Amino acid sequence: MTTTEDDVPVGALLRGWRNRARLSQLELALRADSSARHISFIETGRARPSPEMVRRLAEHLDVPVRERNALLLAAGYAPHYPETPLTSPALSPLRAGLERMVAAYEPYPALVVDGTYEVLAANRGIALLLSGVAPELLEPPQNAMRITLHPDGLAPRIRNFAEWRGHLLEQMERQLALVRSAPLRALYEEVSAYPTPPPPPVRDEAPAPPADAGPGCPFALPMVIEYEGRVLSFFSTIATFNTPMDVTVSELAVETFLPASPETAKDLQLLMP
Template sequence: MTIVASGSAVPATTPADKGVGPLLRAWREQRRVSQLELALRADSSARHVSFIETGRSRPSEEMVLRLAEHLDVPVRERNALLLAAGYAPRYPETPLDDPALDALREGMERLIQGYEPYPALVVDAMYNVIAVNQGIQMLLDGIPESLLAPPLNAMRLTLHPEGLAPRIRNLREWRGHLLAQMERQIALRRSEPLRALYEEVTAYPVPGAEDDGQPAQSVPYFALPMRIEHEGRTLSFISSISTFNTPMDVTVAELAIETLLPADPATVKYLHSLLP
């Protein structure tokens, strides 16, 4: 298993030529926060927030960052807001293969390798696959090479009719979960490339894979499982996604580690049987 650059960074999606005021107002309205509520959070006044949004007042660099933090603006977009306000970007975007991120890459490698035999992978903001462990590679057996060619994309791989989709026994439920996840990310990041990917995968035909006959709630799952066929048996997994706290780099902020936790004893037993 190796960690490689995905080769498709997500461009900044907040145009600086609009000015910082309208952009901050758009983020505030998207978050459904009033000027007064935002002002209280940012230790300011509703009047000052109003003046910033209308262009009557130029916010300080500190104020831009403070408002962005309380509006939960992604790190990449915070740079764009700073540019729109006339300031230099605060957060670098370090290539993943840069020596400065050696410790990060090694840590992620150890993490997903240590999770074996259970599947785990690392993706970026566009769901491009950065790294996988042996558990994921097991699930990819038999997938056409055309879908495995870089840049490998987790959403395409899962929902494409020649990918994992025909093997997923509860495909319609799992597909709905993934599309809802993408919709939340689009709302958070307002990324046109991500929206284009969403439109692409939603247009894929849904394979008519027959259910394996197991009732969806025969086991009291604590979260929606992905039930996927592998070599004649159905494995069940619960997905968990982890991100980095307080990232100070765009690349790091957009990385996510997804782990698939076995959802039933049969899956645990089978995966451990594969260990050497």
């Protein structure tokens, strides 16, 4: 899915997405109200799919919106999905809604990022965690991956940095398997090459996992970070838009951080009354 060739036939691209989804031609045909014969003809280049068929197949294959435009171009059609700049007046209601959302999540940290992890909105909980980050990393446009993984960013204060770094890099690798994005690839190569800072000195024990999380293993990997002598522990959740019809909107993500311990919840209430 990460090929950069511009002349790959649409049938080959669709076959790649079908294989990735682990669907047979018959299974895809049933979902898309077509026939296995027609799907076969499209994939081998014996039939040219209509724009409607390309969009229908892409929808049933869960192809990202940006790549749906690439499929249409490969089939000889114009892109169907616009890519509206987030600064456009047309997206003003969306921007305002996202800002209200992250503000309402306080005192817990929350932020909005685009497809290359540029920070588009953040609340006071995020600002709290950024204390001590090098000023140059906080200059706009801020990038969440750089801020987190850079040795002058949050990295030295993250207690379980090796595990958290691995989680973030795997997240980026999954994205790169889905979309052909030169900026995202460049960001991945940059942050994966950052030197790993030495672990912070342990002054007290990190919060224990919840009692119902299983023997010795929490139900999700927390980010454990130091802040002014406190140890804060968070579970991260990511939300995206359902059925987006715009490339920009399809790549927006709202990341929120839930306290992973009662102590963290209490500390945040004290730090941000």
